[in-house]
Amino acid sequence: MSDKKMVAVLIGIAAVLWFITSLFFTRTSSTNDIYLIPEGFEGDIRVNYNVQGAPALEKDGKYDVIPIRVDGTYDTSKPDMEYGLVTDQYFYVSHDHDGRRTPIDERCVHVRGNGSSEIGSSITRHNDLTITLTKCSEDFRAWGK
Known part of the structure; x- marks a missing residue:
């Protein structure tokens, strides 16, 4: 795999992880x-x-x-x-x-x-x-x- 493809894959993985993490932290609720x-x-x-x-x-x-x-x-x-x-x-x-x-x-x-x-x-x-x-x-x- 070329260096450009590897960088693109890593950026894609980072973006997916950021998206999942942001969903989790912004949708946390409490019973209160x-x-x-x-x-x-x-x-x-x-x-x-x-x-x-x-x-x-x-x-x-x-x-x-x-x-x-x-x-x-x-x-x-x-x-x-x-x-x-x-x-x-x-x-x-x-x-x-x-x-x-x-x-x-x-x-x-x-x-x-x-x-x-x-x-x-x-x-x-x-x-x-x-x-x-x-x-x-x-x-x-x-x-x-």
Whole structure:
């Protein structure tokens, strides 16, 4: 291969790598959710998205606020959850409605995953996680055990 062809190939490879890298870094997104969980709650949580008639999510800066009910659920009309780097924050909220938030240790939160269900032409997306008061550990965070 001639020197000119070799230079052209190397420039082409560099251009492709630059393009792929720029796509990756400019399209990175974050989940940015704040979960407000009733004080003392322990168990499974499910957030349902794209629920007709449900409220939209309120914002706290760049975060969506998800106020979990005492049964561990919340429904929102927002069509879908955010995907990407998980930047979620978890707080217990006092029962006396003073708005006091107590951070939950990330080792007490196991994110189980996302799913969806379909009824007719309506698709509801789900985000599932588990909160513990007694099993907080890296093992619980990773595996829910």
